[in-house]
Amino acid sequence: MTKDPESADLYFPPVNSDSWENLTPASQGWDEAALNELYNYLEEQNSRAFIVLKDGKIVVEKYWGQNLLGNADFTSNTPWYWASAGKTLTAFLTGIAQQEGLLNIGDKTSKYLGEGWTSAPAEKEDLITIRHQLTMTTGLDYEVDDLDCTDPSCLLYKADAGTQWFYRNAAYTLIEQVISNAMLRVKATIISQTSGWSRQLV
Secondary structure (H helix, E strand, O other), X not given: OOOOOOXXXXXXXXXXXXXXXXXXXXXHOOOXXXXXXXXXXXXXXXXXXXXXXXXXXXXXXXXXXXXXXXOOEOOOOXXXXXXXXXXXXXXXXXXHHHXXXXXXXXXXXXXXXXXOOOXXXXXXXXXXXXXXXXXXXXXEOOOOOOOOOOOHHHOOEOOOOOOOOOOOHHHHHOHHHHHHHHHHHHHHHHHHHHHHHHHHHO
C-alpha cells in the first residue's frame, strides 16, 4: 500500500501519553525577533494559549494569564470554556459521519429529527437540510426570546432555508442529535439484517 505523500511525514503523538515531539523556530528558519513581537501582541490581547504545529510537531507553545477563576496560572493542563469553538468539532464530526455513509449534508434534517422538529409549516421545514444547519441558513426566526431554545415552539419560520444567514445556536446544536440518530438508524438496519440472517440460518 502506497502512502499518501502529503501525509507520509506527518507526526502523530503516541496514544495515552503526554509526550509530543517539538521543533525549534530556528530549525524552521523563523524570525524569532518577530515571534517575540507576536507573543507580546497576543498577551496584550488577553490571549490564554497559542500553539503552532509543523507536520504535527510543536514549534510554538505559549500560555499567558490565569484560569477562568483567576486563582492559578493558565497552563497546558488548564480546562477552558470552548463555547462556540466547539462548533468546529461538530462540523468535523458531521464530515466524518458523511464520509462513513451515515448521512449526507444534503439530507433533510427531518429525516433524522422527524417531522415537526420545528414549528414551521411542513413544506418550509422540508427545505431545511443539514447543510443549512451547518451554515446557519435554516431560515428560522431569530427574533425570539431564547436563541438557544431547541423546542419546536422556539423554532419558528422566518424565511426559506438558504435565503438568509443569522448566527443562532439552536439549530446548530441539534446537529449532535442528527448525528446520534443517524448512527441509531444504521445500528437498527444492521440489527434487522442480522436478525434476518439468523432466521435464515435456523
